[in-house]
Amino acid sequence: MFAYTILMNKSQEDDKLKSRIVGISAFFHQNGRMPSFSEIGEIFHLSSKSSVYKAVGKLESKGVLIKDKKGKLIPVSIKSTVKVLGTVEAGFPSPAEEELADTLSLDDLLIKNREATFLLKVSGDSMSEAGILPGDMVIVDKGETPKSGDIVIAEVDGEWTMKYLKVRGENVTLILVPPVKNEPTCSL
């Protein structure tokens, strides 16, 4: 009939918030959109929309959720999918480290200009020294203007090959955009 509030300490409260975020995240990745307030009610096991409203407001004040000007939820940290950890030699992530892990989306990390980006498969081994082996796939951004030192895809004598772009003067219009500084490609 009435609500029986179960008080909890700080860590329990954090666990509660985290599990709620996980629930919303699961809904988002399953349905391709953010849940409505009544749907959040089902996720949180709240039978009242006003309770959902308060809970969402709390999550919003913590910066986990953001609303539209129309009140609709927009995915912010929800959309990000991969946790980022340290180096391999530094040791593998412990559960404690996972808590502090930052998350990001591979799409957002690797793609700058969505319309001008392509995926190509490499068949030659001309760039094997740079870690690009035959069979790898490369992400190409043809919207960027190539800088000297970049790896570019250029037409040489009617054939397309991957080369370093070293000096100016060549009429090359397509480059391989480096998502990380000094690491000019992504092979997989």
Place this chain on the structure above:
Amino acid sequence: MFAYTILMNKSQEDDKLKSRIVGISAFFHQNGRMPSFSEIGEIFHLSSKSSVYKAVGKLESKGVLIKDKKGKLIPVSIKSTVKVLGTVEAGFPSPAEEELADTLSLDDLLIKNREATFLLKVSGDSMSEAGILPGDMVIVDKGETPKSGDIVIAEVDGEWTMKYLKVRGENVTLILVPPVKNEPTCSL
């Protein structure tokens, strides 16, 4: 006062549909959600929701859009971000090829188990033969059970290194999942 329909031939019709999909895609990537029917009306320059309903139904019959059981639009080809093309040697994509290009999301391509996937930076050069150079980032899926021949991240004498897993008998629990067959890693 009334609608003046401008009839158009086949290619013009395709252009119209494509521009509408582009409009919806732009809305999705800008707002993080699919537009409502009234918002689609603004995108399509339709002042009536029923016209939007018909237009959406047409797009739906072509498989470009899919609806919930609740009538809400879910992103399908909209979410995908990168066009996939042929090999480098096969020649660079012409505008005609771009039309036929398939699109996919890097997240969906590279990540199987979202909760168990991490991003690690490589500092050693133990796997340089496989194209994994120092400074590269690798995608690790610790939810998969390693197969022989996979590249795994294992603890050897208290240190974490990347090695090939060749035979059984080692107590390794974390592997590097190969998103493409015979290409067991992604470096960038």
Place this chain on the structure above:
DNA sequence: AGTATAGGCGAACATATGTTCTCTGTCAAG
């Protein structure tokens, strides 16, 4: 004791939502 606070329920409200209906004008085919 009493008071305050936090979290939840339920009702109410204005608006937005998807859906269906009829109607109007334009074009192409008969």
Place this chain on the structure above:
DNA sequence: CTTGACAGAGAACATATGTTCGCCTATACT
């Protein structure tokens, strides 16, 4: 010229939406 198909407008409808208010209970703090 007539007919039918097509695309859009406009109104109507049932439901879903986000938001606000008042009331409740259980704990925490004087």
